[in-house]
Amino acid sequence: MRLVLAEDHALLRAGLTQVLEGAGFTVLHAVDNEPELQRALRDPSADAAVLDVRLPPTHTDEGLRAAIAVRQERPGFPVMVLSQYVEQLYARELLASGDGAVGYLLKDRVSDVTEFVEGVRRVAAGGTVLDPQVVSTVMAxxxxxxxxxxxxxxxxxxxxxxxxxxxxxxxxxxxxxxxxxxxxxxxxxxxxxxxxxxxxxxxxxxxxxxxxx
Amino acid sequence: MTTETSTPAQRRPGPWRLTGYAAVQVLSVVPLIVLLVLWILGAALVLVWAGLAILAVAVPATRWLVGVHRRMAGRVLGTPLPEPYAPVPPGPLAWVRPVVSDPMTWRDLGWILVATTLGFAVSLLVILLLLVVVTAPVWWFAAPPLMRLRSQVDRFFLAYSRTERLEQRVQALTESRAEVVDHSAAELRRLERDLHDGAQARLVALSMSLGMADATFDQDPEAARRLVRDARETTAAAIGDLRSVVRGIHPPVLADRGLGGAVQAVALDMPIPVEVQVRLPGRPPAPVESALYFAVAECLANVGKHAGARHAWVGLRHERGVLVATVGDDGKGGADPAAGTGMLGVRRRLAAFDGTMRVSSPVGGPTLVTLEVPCALSSPKTTPSSAPG
Incomplete structure (x- = not known):
């Protein structure tokens, strides 16, 4: 399984690469900004992507937009979106961008390595993974x-x-x-x-x- | 503040119309005297309550009749005179204080004294010049200056001068500045407390757990592992604390999506369905955006807490240089904007931008809060969900 990884913090990028490669994934491209992410996502040999919502240059939601855009171009392309905070609004947009193969998690969930890796696998296999915090607000x-x-x-x-x-x-x-x-x-x-x-x-x-x- | 735009294109009324105004002014003398008597009577009887009942009639009647004269004076002079009264809240006795403390109330009464004497004489003269047929040519030329003279006297009483308006503005700015300073000091204290009691305390605990784990690793690896697990849970809690502090300062979704998107996000987190309608062709300045976001969020939080509503709705629009946000619900009503500190904070925060908050909440509902902030929007932006930029 070959992945595109986008994360602007060098430490986190290295950590994520280590976690993912340790779990048997291949990190094809590890990028830290939006233009490079766009180029990486065009690589036909990429099977899935793990993206941070906030990326340079504008530090807003370009990771999320890139995820939605790539899923329009390549329907069913698995994307796991990570963020420092979760919004139901974004969860809806991701879910609406295609049937399944999408994940949306808080970044600190990565600390539970086995569960995080399992989540990425599930998304890559076409499943849906939502952060418990999103789920609990819906529950309320x-x-x-x-x-x-x-x-x-x-x-x-x-x-x-x-x-x-x-x-x-x-x-x-x-x-x-x-x-x-x-x-x-x-x-x-x-x-x-x-x-x-x-x-x-x-x-x-x-x-x-x-x-x- | 109303902008004063003199419009020379506005047609000045001719002698015939001016004489019509004069007739109204002459005929008004009787009701004005009646009103003045009512005022004196009401003031004299105020201690036995009957006075209040009399004034409850006299005040709106006076304001209406004076308003008619204010509009006439505005037309004669070619510049409309703004309605200068301080807002009067609804309620059986709520009007007393704002009416008594409004200087314009007393200027109205002073004007009645002049309008029923000197003003009356001038208006009567204009009419007589026409009625005594031989003086009609004089009337044709004398009516406009005479009426202008009278209207200038009216304006002197019935409208604030430029200096007075500037003084009022300075007064309002001084008050709102003091409130903003208070507000931001309180916010800083809150942030300090949140960080101190939250993330900072947890980081201390985290460092302790790790230190203890370090010390026990050799003797008791199982205990050390437990400590490391504790440390990880504490880290997660600290991150959660920091996240909520960040949301309190400037919610990330506001930075990402602007006011419309952020309000939509808040609406989605509500326990009841909230319909959001956004019609903003651009983005307001960041401080206004933030103030309005927190204001709308506070209103929605109140809906969730107190209203017992089944549905709520939020509207955002920009018209004639004013950003208008409305928050409504079908709950039980009876909301008192003066009761909660939250709403007071909203009012203060908006006041810093000359913004206002109005609450209409009859018992039994529905409740409608209208927030208005004058501001310009930045250049139009495409919808956020379109192609990545």
């Missing part, structure tokens, strides 16, 4: 149709799915069997009127429905 919303049809347990399962966890990981987190999780998941799909489809794809749709994208 008043119940709305069609999500108010879900039981509290199902909402918990959906929240963990939105964070990008597999059934096994959800089961471990909730302290139940994988079979029980599977039951909740199929109940969620039924209640959200999601058509029977390939599993990964449906998980993404459930998350999208939840975020009202």
């Amino acid at each position: 919303r008043r119940r709305e149709e069609p999500l108010d049809r879900l039981t509290p347990r199902e909402r918990e399962v959906l929240a963990l799915m939105a964070e990008g966890r597999s059934n096994a990981a959800v089961a471990a987190r909730l302290g139940v069997t994988e079979k029980a999780v599977l039951k909740h998941v199929s109940s969620i799909f039924a209640k959200l009127d999601l058509p029977v489809d390939e599993d990964d794809h449906r998980r993404v749709r459930a998350v999208l429905a939840w975020l009202h994208v």
